[in-house]
Amino acid sequence: xxxxxxxxxxxxxxxxxxxxxxxxxxxxxxxxxxxxxxxxxxxxxxxxxxxxxxxxxxxxxxxxxxxxxxxxxxxxxxxxxxxxxxxxxxxxxxxxxxxxxxxxxxxxxxxxxxxxxxxxxxxxxxxxxxxxxxxxxxxxxxxxxxxxxxxxxxxxxxxxxxxxxxxxxxxxxxxxxxxxxxxxxxxxxxxxxxxxxxxxxxxxxxxxxxxxxxxxxxxxxxxxxxxxxxxxxxxxxxxxxxxxxxxx
Amino acid sequence: xxxxxxxxxxxxxxxxxxxxxxxxxxxxxxxxxxxxxxxxxxxxxxxxxxxxxxxxxxxxxxxxxxxxxxxxxxxxxxxxxxxxxxxxxxxxx
Numbered sequence: 056x057x058x059x060x061x062x063x064x065x066x067x068x069x070x071x072x073x074x075x076x077x078x079x080x081x082x083x084x085x086x087x088x089x090x091x092x093x094x095x096x097x098x099x100x101x102x103x104x105x106x107x108x109x110x111x112x113x114x115x116x117x118x119x120x121x122x123x124x125x126x127x128x129x130x131x132x133x134x135x136x137x138x139x140x141x142x143x144x145x146x147x148x149x150x151x152x153x154x155x156x157x158x159x160x161x162x163x164x165x166x167x168x169x170x171x172x173x174x175x176x177x178x179x180x181x182x183x184x185x186x187x188x189x190x191x192x193x194x195x196x197x198x199x200x201x202x203x204x205x206x207x208x209x210x211x212x213x214x215x216x217x218x219x220x221x222x223x224x225x226x227x228x229x230x231x232x233x234x235x236x237x238x239x240x241x242x243x244x245x246x247x248x249x250x251x252x253x254x255x256x257x258x259x260x261x262x263x264x265x266x267x268x269x270x271x272x273x274x275x276x277x278x279x280x281x282x283x284x285x286x287x288x289x290x291x292x293x294x295x296x297x298x299x300x301x302x303x
Numbered sequence: 304x305x306x307x308x309x310x311x312x313x314x315x316x317x318x319x320x321x322x323x324x325x326x327x328x329x330x331x332x333x334x335x336x337x338x339x340x341x342x343x344x345x346x347x348x349x350x351x352x353x354x355x356x357x358x359x360x361x362x363x364x365x366x367x368x369x370x371x372x373x374x375x376x377x378x379x380x381x382x383x384x385x386x387x388x389x390x391x392x393x394x395x396x
Contacts, residue, residue, distance in 0.1 A: 105342055108334045111319065131380075133317075133336035158340060158378050185315070185338070185380050202340055303334045 056153065058273040061092035063260050068100035068124040068137070071144070073289035076129055077282045078148045079206045087279060089149030091267050093260060096137040096144065100124035101225050104132040104199065108303045117224050127299055130199035130210065132186065134226055141216035141247065143260055145169070145267065151207040159184050162198060165209050169196055172213075172263035178251045186211075193246035213263065214247035215256055308393040316381030322394040324357045331391070337382035347371050348387070357395045364388035 066074065071094055081087035099121075103112045105128055112134040113125050123136075137144065147165050154161040166182040173180040173190065180190045188196035198211030219238050248259055278286070293299050309319040316337035323330035331352045339345055351367045368384035371377070379387075 104336050106334050106339070106345060107336060108319070111334065131336070131338035131342065158338070158380055200338070200340075201342065203342075303332065 059088040069290040077285035132199035136222040146210040172266035175262040312386035338380035
């Protein structure tokens with residue numbers, strides 16, 4: 056099985072999520088190879104899980120003030136703050152038949168690639184089911200998966216740096232409640248690359264490209280013209296729409 | 304009457320249910336940070352609750368959710384038919 060790798064790109068939240076869906080469609084019809092992509096989010100953004108309510112999870116007023124985008128993902132799971140400086144995001148989009156039918160086993164398989172990447176950086180990490188990767192007991196990565204039309208899409212984050220204050224301000228916790236204690240409590244549960252390594256972001260990216268592609272036949276390529284066109288459509292018509300945003 | 308319940312269920316995720324009812328359930332919305340594959344069955348689960356009497360038993364709710372899950376060969380992660388039924392039942396008290 057040959058894979059396509061899309062190297063690190065930066066897009067806004069709507070195009071990022073739309074491109075995952077557009078690639079899922081093209082892999083489904085066989086016009087694109089199974090794909091691994093790496094990307095950043097600019098502007099910074101909050102994504103919520105498919106089943107979440109944006110009014111429950113996101114402080115929309117603070118997001119507007121800070122210029123932070125808000126988006127509903129195609130995948131379940133929780134709300135995530137995506138910081139341009141502090142994160143590398145990956146997506147794996149491939150026929151589901153290439154992965155275990157059991158969802159948790161398939162999380163384990165793909166998260167194992169990221170664990171290996173962290174090992175390449177000298178950071179000992181472990182997969183914790185359902186969908187987390189921990190370093191010294193603290194979360195450094197979370198992932199979410201969907202399977203539609205026979206295609207598995209798993210995307211996930213790798214925390215490079217932490218900006219907990221902004222994270223708490225955009226998620227739905229009132230400003231009065233953003234206490235030092237709350238931040239300290241989060242610091243006890245969440246970690247990032249910079250707490251364990253001096254590696255630059257580029258070095259981290261190269262380490263995970265190596266681990267995600269190890270043992271695979273692959274080629275670096277760009278998303279196709281059709282995929283980009285479809286992603287622009289989905290970005291405008293679906294992911295930016297109030298209907299999608301306020302689905303629940 | 305509109306009733307709301309939010310619980311961290313034993314399978315690990317947060318489940319929120321908003322129910323509107325008089326004698327029967329007229330509207331029900333489920334949200335949370337769980338996973339269901341395929342995702343669309345949550346709409347079927349919500350629809351299956353409509354017109355049920357507000358005194359509907361926990362066992363009946365579980366049975367209805369299980370049937371939809373089994374009919375679609377679905378997988379629930381971080382949530383189960385039993386824990387979802389528990390939160391729904393809570394809103395009907």
